[in-house]
Amino acid sequence: MITLAALLLAAANPVCAAPAPLAEPWTSWRQSGQAKAGILAQGAPALILGKPLTADLTPAAHVQFPVVLGKGAKEGHGGLFSLSLKQAARVGIALSGPAWVDVVTGNAVVASVAHGHGPDCSGIRKIVWFDLPAGRHIVQVAGAKDRSIHIMAADATANQPL
Structure with missing residues (x-):
């Protein structure tokens, strides 16, 4: 007999026969560059909108985060x-695994405007959206269980009809 708990668990962790197709702005999610995430804001590798990276991470205690992290994130x-953005945009930061993600502009954390999961079987575990002004920002990833993570920044209006 299948229990309700088993059905809920199956729905939360779908068995994937094939990767799910992805809609804009995530169509390039399965491509990948390589990077080592920075431990200092100065010299941190660049995220380019629409260009995913598989990034090697460092034990969080050794990263000099520009803003104090929340409980458990260290x-x-x-x-x-x-x-870096040429103009203001709503930007989504997608991650492949469980971790905290914040965007820092100047000396302040930018409040997220929405968050959710990626499509089932897509490899996107979470997407956090931020309304960002033009300029340079720092994306901090913390509390990841794994030593690497797939990360991508995308403009919400990428390839959308005018």
Whole structure:
């Protein structure tokens, strides 16, 4: 007899026969560059909108995060990335695994405007959206269980009809 708990668990962790097709702005998610996440904001590798990276992380205790992290985020692994925008945009940061993600502009954390999961079987575990002004930002990833993570920044309006 199948229990309700078993059905809920199966729905939360689908068995994937094939990768799910991805819609814009995530169509390039399965491509990948390589990087080592920064431990300092200065010199942190750049995230380029629409270009995913598989990034090696560092034990979070060794990363000099520009803003104090929330409870539990100093555990596990983390790293820093830069993100430069020519104009203001709603930007989604997608991660392949469980971790905290914050965007820092100047000396302040930017509040997220939405968050959720990627499509089932896509490899995107979470997407956090931020309304960002033009300029340079730091993306901090913290509390990751794994030593590497797939990360991508995307503009919400990428390839959308005018």
